[in-house]
Amino acid sequence: MAITFSDLHTEEGLKSVEEHLAGKTYISGDQLSVDDVKVYAAVSVKPSDAFPNASRWFDCVASHLAKSFPGKAVGVSIGGSAAAAPAQAEAPAAAAADDDDDMDLFGDETEEEKKAAEEREAAKKDTKKPKESGKSSVLMEVKPWDDETDMKKLEECVRAVEMPGLLWGASKLVPVGYGIKKLTIMLTIVDDLVSPDNLIEDYLTCEPNNEYIQSVDIVAFNKI
Structure with a gap:
């Protein structure tokens, strides 16, 4: 033109x-x-x-x-x-x-x-304006070991994980069966700063959090 x-x-x-x-x-x-x-x-x-x-x-x-x-x-x-x-x-x-x-x-x-x-x-x-990093919204399911796991302590362990670019959101307990409940929780991440896989492997399912957390699955992952 x-x-x-x-x-x-x-x-x-x-x-x-x-x-x-x-x-x-x-x-x-x-x-x-x-x-x-x-x-x-x-x-x-x-x-x-x-x-x-x-x-x-x-x-x-x-x-x-x-x-x-x-x-x-x-x-x-x-x-x-x-x-x-x-x-x-x-x-x-x-x-x-x-x-x-x-x-x-x-x-x-x-x-x-x-x-x-x-x-x-x-x-x-x-x-030039600095390029703004992309963000994503993630829904995770956090599963306990059994029905005797303290779910309040489990959620405290999850939310205690802090790092730049990570923001925890709403959560709720969902019945699985046999008296066991799982925690579903939303989080927002800055893509350049936080990797969901590393968050799970290096923070959520390792010591001392693995005392309460058996496994973590990513249910939904959406770019914002």
Whole structure:
């Protein structure tokens, strides 16, 4: 889908570029493209610190273009009305598109350029929201040894297991037969932190909990 920017000589126009570059390094995709050159040509001056994303992007494009055009620049001002600025930008952008195959925008970087690129990547990561781990809802059946097992103590043993990413929920005792009852209990886990199998093998059915707990089965497992 085509991306449209307008009035890039105004703060409102730069704001649209700033928002578009949130969490990104380039206008389109993961590499510098003609789109970046086109927008760069339409921005009259480097964005201020009020637009940190656009400012970092502007420096990045300028750095790559400087390597492709090594001649000394003295600075050029383009006359005419501000409204005409985007139109004036079309000519150099079109020329850049024609010469795209001949331009080496990714030549050997200097140490300063590498450091600047690393800082931009670090800043990019800081602007991204951390990926939230998935969660699951689990229903377990906890079975005692016999009808003489203290089910209150059994449930206390289960709920006493604590670890990051584990939250015990509602429970109830369900008759099995011959006076024996089993405990059904809900729990919510953070998938990256808690493994139901490890929870059963390393905590619920080992000492000292195996004094009350004979076995544990997973009845239901649903992603939240």
